[in-house]
Amino acid sequence: MEVLLKTENLETFIGQYHILQGVTFEAIRGEVTVLLGRNGAGKTTTLRTILGLSPPSRGKVFFKQKEIQELPTYKTANLGIGYVPEDQGIFPYLTVEEHFKIATKGKGDKVNERIETTLALFPDLKQFWRKQAGVLSGGQKQMLAIARAYINYNELLMIDEPSKGLAPIVVEKVMETLERMKGETTIILVEQNYLMAEYLGDRFYIIDDGKTVLSGEMKELKEHEEWRKKYLGIS
Incomplete structure (x- = not known):
């Protein structure tokens, strides 16, 4: 197993608020790592910290064994890390085609090939190729946001x-x-x-009050109702 991304004791402040107080986890290449926790636990801030949008005050981030927590966001993204934010970040007056062209790196046949491969995964987007993104349904906008991050074959998608x-x-x-x-x-x-997390996830990490409190393979979480009830409020 290859550890593609790793965080060590991340601490992040947003204004005066100490949001992350010790987040540690690993993402194994080729797997889906799920970050779970109640609202406000620090999950979104963890992703933003990795990308450099909310830089950490302490702790480290490693991507392919190299420290990246000091890098500006654009350099982190250029390493091969794609990000799909909670609000999707879709521009309503741009067409689906324009979203793809803005996101795609490079030119020529290889770009066209990448676009066709991506559209094969997201067939609804092909149907709305020349339509403004504002007319898409909520699900189609989400698909566009994911496709836009995927199209460059980033090694990691958050x-x-x-x-x-x-x-x-x-x-x-x-x-x-x-x-x-x-x-x-x-x-x-x-x-x-x-x-969704149970269906897709290979491994899980539970974040509670800004700290990693539990981790393991997803099948372990399936088997422990007391964990789900204590940390996620579900049975």
Whole structure:
């Protein structure tokens, strides 16, 4: 097993608030690592800290065994880390095609090939290729946000709450797409929907009050109702 990304005792302040107080976890190449926890536990801040959007006051981040916590965000992204924020970051007046072109690095046949490969994973986007993103449904916007991060074949994708605000039938579609992406890229998934996390996850880390308090293989969490009840409020 290759550890693609690793954090050590991350501490992050946002203003005067000490949000992360010791977050440690590993993401294994080719797996889906799920960060779980109640609202406000620090999951989103963890992703933002890794990317450099909310730099840590203490702790380290390693990507392919190299420290990256001091890098500016654009340099971290250029290492091969894609990010799908909770709010999707979609521009309503740009077309699907324009979103792809802005996101894609390089030119020529290889770019066209990457676009076709990505559209094969997200067929709804092909149908709306020349439509403004503002007319897409919530599920289609989420697909666009994920596709935009995936298109450059980033080695790591960090995806924040992809099921948020979506109808159950749409959540199933997002789950199926992420399932097809497994193995082609490494995913760190922040997700409140436990059923999605259980379905997709290989390993889990539970963050509580800004600290990593529990970790293991997802099958272990499935077997321990007391863990789910204590840290996630579910049985």
